[in-house]
Amino acid sequence: MSTSSRLHVPHPSARPGEEPDFSYLHLAPAGAIDRPSIDAAPRDIEHLSTELVRVLDDKHRAVGPWHPNLDPAELQVALRWITMNRIMDERLWQAQRQGKISFYMQATGEEAVSIGQGMALRPGDMCFPSYRNQGLFLYRGVKPFEIMCQCLSNTGDMCKGRQMPIMYHSAKGNVFSISGNLGTQYPHAVGWAMASAIKGEDHVAAAWVGDGSTAEADFHHALTFAAVYQAPVILNVVNNQWAISTFQGFAGGERKPFAARGLGLGIPGIRVDGNDLLAVYAVTLWAAERARRGGGPTLIEHVTYRGGAHSTSDDPSKYRPKDEWAAFPLGDPLERLKQHLITLGHWSDERQDALEKELRAEMLVAWKEAQALGTMIDGPQLDPSTMFDDVYAVTPPHLEKQRAQLLALED
Amino acid sequence: MAQMNMIQAVRSALDVMMNKDKTVVILGQDVGYFGGVFRCTDGLQRKYGEHRVIDAPIAEGGIIGASIGMGVNGLRPVAEIQFADYIYPGLDQVVSELARLRYRSGGEFFSPVTIRTPCGGGIRGGQTHSQSPEALFTHISGIRTVMPSNPYDAKGLLISAIESDDPVVFFEPKRIYNGPFDGDPNKPAVSWSAHPKGEVPEGHYTVPLDKADVVRSGSALTIVTYGTLVHVAQAAADLTGVDAEIIDVRTLAPLDIDTISESVRKTGRCIVAHEATRTSGFGAELAASIQETCFYYLEAPIERVAGWDTPYPHAFEWQYFPGQKRFAAAIANVMEAA
Numbered sequence: 001m002s003t004s005s006r007l008h009v010p011h012p013s014a015r016p017g018e019e020p021d022f023s024y025l026h027l028a029p030a031g032a033i034d035r036p037s038i039d040a041a042p043r044d045i046e047h048l049s050t051e052l053v054r055v056l057d058d059k060h061r062a063v064g065p066w067h068p069n070l071d072p073a074e075l076q077v078a079l080r081w082i083t084m085n086r087i088m089d090e091r092l093w094q095a096q097r098q099g100k101i102s103f104y105m106q107a108t109g110e111e112a113v114s115i116g117q118g119m120a121l122r123p124g125d126m127c128f129p130s131y132r133n134q135g136l137f138l139y140r141g142v143k144p145f146e147i148m149c150q151c152l153s154n155t156g157d158m159c160k161g162r163q164m165p166i167m168y169h170s171a172k173g174n175v176f177s178i179s180g181n182l183g184t185q186y187p188h189a190v191g192w193a194m195a196s197a198i199k200g201e202d203h204v205a206a207a208w209v210g211d212g213s214t215a216e217a218d219f220h221h222a223l224t225f226a227a228v229y230q231a232p233v234i235l236n237v238v239n240n241q242w243a244i245s246t247f248q249g250f251a252g253g254e255r256k257p258f259a260a261r262g263l264g265l266g267i268p269g270i271r272v273d274g275n276d277l278l279a280v281y282a283v284t285l286w287a288a289e290r291a292r293r294g295g296g297p298t299l300i301e302h303v304t305y306r307g308g309a310h311s312t313s314d315d316p317s318k319y320r321p322k323d324e325w326a327a328f329p330l331g332d333p334l335e336r337l338k339q340h341l342i343t344l345g346h347w348s349d350e351r352q353d354a355l356e357k358e359l360r361a362e363m364l365v366a367w368k369e370a371q372a373l374g375t376m377i378d379g380p381q382l383d384p385s386t387m388f389d390d391v392y393a394v395t396p397p398h399l400e401k402q403r404a405q406l407l408a409l410e411d
Numbered sequence: 412m413a414q415m416n417m418i419q420a421v422r423s424a425l426d427v428m429m430n431k432d433k434t435v436v437i438l439g440q441d442v443g444y445f446g447g448v449f450r451c452t453d454g455l456q457r458k459y460g461e462h463r464v465i466d467a468p469i470a471e472g473g474i475i476g477a478s479i480g481m482g483v484n485g486l487r488p489v490a491e492i493q494f495a496d497y498i499y500p501g502l503d504q505v506v507s508e509l510a511r512l513r514y515r516s517g518g519e520f521f522s523p524v525t526i527r528t529p530c531g532g533g534i535r536g537g538q539t540h541s542q543s544p545e546a547l548f549t550h551i552s553g554i555r556t557v558m559p560s561n562p563y564d565a566k567g568l569l570i571s572a573i574e575s576d577d578p579v580v581f582f583e584p585k586r587i588y589n590g591p592f593d594g595d596p597n598k599p600a601v602s603w604s605a606h607p608k609g610e611v612p613e614g615h616y617t618v619p620l621d622k623a624d625v626v627r628s629g630s631a632l633t634i635v636t637y638g639t640l641v642h643v644a645q646a647a648a649d650l651t652g653v654d655a656e657i658i659d660v661r662t663l664a665p666l667d668i669d670t671i672s673e674s675v676r677k678t679g680r681c682i683v684a685h686e687a688t689r690t691s692g693f694g695a696e697l698a699a700s701i702q703e704t705c706f707y708y709l710e711a712p713i714e715r716v717a718g719w720d721t722p723y724p725h726a727f728e729w730q731y732f733p734g735q736k737r738f739a740a741a742i743a744n745v746m747e748a749a
Binding site: 128157160163171176179187191192195198199218220224225390396 | 486666
C-alpha cells in the first residue's frame with residue numbers, strides 16, 4: 001500500500017489492441033453451489049452473492065442442485081425465443097443502418113436473461129424492464145411486428161410516435177413502459193410489489209437494470225424500500241461488463257459483486273451465470289417463490305457480456321478489444337443452450353439452421369408489414385395533432401388551444 | 412358544517428377519501444404512528460391500519476418512485492413530502508416518470524399519485540424550510556399544480572386531487588395552517604374560526620381543479636395571487652383603501668386564465684403576487700398570459716410582488732416576505748401610471 005493517499009481511477013482489463021483478460025471474473029464450476037431452501041435466512045446464504053450459480057457445465061450437461069429439470073420441449077421453446085430475439089435484433093440493426101429507423105439497441109449475448117426469467121415468472125407478475133429486455137416483451141406476447149412499428153414511430157406505434165425506438169410497453173403483457181432515464185423503474189417495481197402485498201395478492205414484481213445504472217440513487221432507494229417493507233420483488237442487475245465505454249468498475253464492481261449490494265440491508269443476493277438459461281431460470285424461480293411466500297426481495301446479478309455495441313450510436317472497437325466477446329469465459333447463451341439440447345439428443349445444427357431460416361423469413365414479413373404502416377420517411381403518417389393527447393386524462397383548454405394553433409399552421 | 416383549520420381540513424379530506432375508497436393509501440416520513448410533523452395525518456394510521464398509512468424511509472425519490480409503482484398497481488397513493496424544500500431528490504421521478512407515464516405509454520399506463528407538501532415561509536424556517544417551488548412544477552407537462560389558501564378549498568381541492576387520474580402536486584402554505592395571515596408578524600395570531608372559509612363540511616365535496624376564485628370584488632385593479640398572499644393582498648387592499656379585485660388562482664396549472672382575464676379587462680390594472688422568488692416565478696407566466704389576453708385593456712404595466720431573488724434568509728424573514736408594504740408600493744405604482 002502507498003503511504004500517501006491517491007485517487008484510484010478504474011481501468012478495464014483490456015483496451016483496443018490488447019489481449020482480452022477476464023481473469024478478474026470469479027467463476028465457479030457448474031453444480032458447485034448449493035441450493036438453499038427458499039426460507040433460508042439472508043445471513044446464512046450470503047455466499048450466493050459472491051459465488052456463481054451455474055447449471056450447464058463445460059460439456060453442455062445440466063448438473064447440480066440448481067438443475068431445474070425443464071422438459072426438452074420447453075428448452076426448445078426457450079431456444080426459439082432466444083433465436084428470435086437475436087434475429088429480430090439483426091433485422092432492426094440493419095434497418096437503422098439503412099436509415100429506416102433512428103436508433104436501436106441489441107440484446108446480443110444476454111438474451112438468456114429475458115427469456116429465462118420470462119419463463120420463470122407467472123403472467124400476473126409485473127415486469128419493469130430496462131432497454132435491453134426486448135426478449136421479455138416477445139416472451140410476453142408482443143409481436144415482432146409491434147416492436148418494429150414502435151421503432152418506426154409509425155401509424156401502428158404503441159407509443160403513438162412519442163418515444164424513440166426501443167421504449168416499448170405492454171399493459172396486456174404486464175410489462176411496464178421503458179423510460180429512457182436509467183434505473184427509474186426500480187422503485188416503481190418495489191412500489192408495485194408493495195401494493196401487491198397490501199392487496200393480499202401473491203403477484204411479484206421484477207425489475208432490471210444494468211451494472212452501470214446501479215450507481216443511480218433510484219437503485220439505492222429501491223433496495224432500501226424493498227428491504228424495509230420486505231416487498232415481493234426480484235431486483236435484477238444485468239452485469240454485461242460495459243456501460244457504453246465505461247467498464248463495470250465505474251459502477252463500483254471492482255471489489256464486490258453487484259449481487260452483494262443488498263447484503264447490508266439483509267437482501268439476499270445471488271450471482272448467476274447469465275448466459276446459462278437453466279441457471280437463470282432456476283434462481284428466478286427460487287426468488288419468485290421466496291417472494292410469493294412472504295420472504296421478501298432478492299437481488300440477482302446476471303454475469304453476462306454485451307456482445308454488441310451499446311446502441312447504434314457507438315462503436316465498441318474504440319474502447320474495448322474487438323475479440324473480447326469471443327474470449328468471454330461464459331460464452332454465448334444461444335450457443336450454450338443449443339449445445340445442451342444437442343447433448344440431450346433433442347436438437348441438431350440442421351434444426352437450428354432451419355429455425356434461423358424460418359425466423360429470418362418471419363422477421364422479413366413482419367418488417368414489410370410494419371413498413372406498410374409507414375416509416376419516418378414515407379407511407380402513412382401519424383396525425384401530429386395527436387401529440388396533445390394523453391398529457392392529461394382529459395385534454396385541458398390550453399392544450400386544445402395549442403392543438404388548434406398547430407392545425408392552423410399545418411393547413 | 413364544522414370549524415376546521417387547514418390541518419384539520421387536509422386530514423378530513425384524507426379521512427373522507429380513505430373511508431370512501433380502499434385503494435387510497437398514504438406514504439411519507441412520519442405520517443404513520445406520529446401523524447405527521449404538522450399533524451395532517453394524525454389518527455389515520457390508528458383508523459385505517461399500517462398497510463394504508465405507511466411511514467417511509469427518508470428518501471423522497473423512493474417515496475415518489477414507490478408511489479408511482481403503487482399507482483400502476485391499482486392503488487391511489489397520497490405521498491407526503493415533509494417540506495417542499497425536500498422535494499428535489501424526488502424531482503426526476505416527478506418530471507421524467509410520474510408526469511409523462513400516460514403520454515409515453517400511449518395512454519396504456521398511468522399513476523394517479525397526489526403529492527402533498529407544505530411550502531412557504533413565515534415560520535422561521537430559514538432557507539431549507541420556507542421555499543415555494545411551485546413554478547418548477549407548473550413547467551412540467553402532465554402535472555396539475557395546486558395551492559389552496561383556506562380550509563374549505565384545501566379539503567375540496569385535495570379530494571379533487573386524490574380523485575383525479577392525473578398526478579397532482581398539492582402545496583400547503585404552512586404559515587396559514589392554523590389561521591389566516593395578513594403579513595404582519597407582530598399582530599397576535601388569528602385562528603380560522605372567525606373566517607368564513609374556516610366553515611368546512613364534514614363529508615365529501617369537491618372544489619374543481621380548473622377554476623380560480625374571485626375572493627374579493629373590486630373595480631380599480633386586479634391582484635392575482637395564491638396561497639398565503641391571498642390574505643396579505645386583502646389586508647393591503649384594506650390598508651390602501653383601493654377597490655381591488657383579488658383572485659385566488661388555487662390551481663396554477665393548468666391555469667384558469669379566463670377568470671383572470673375577465674377581471675383584468677374590467678379593471679385595466681393588474682398586480683401578480685407570490686412568495687416565491689421573482690425571476691422566472693409563476694408571476695412571470697401570469698403576466699405574460701395576462702398581456703396576451705388583456706393588452707389593449709391595460710392602463711398600466713403589470714406589477715410583480717414577489718420574494719427577492721435570494722435564498723429565504725432566517726434573520727431577515729420579514730424583510731424577505733412580500734408583506735403589506737410591498738403590496739402598497741405596487742398598488743401605488745399601478746394606480747399612478749397613466
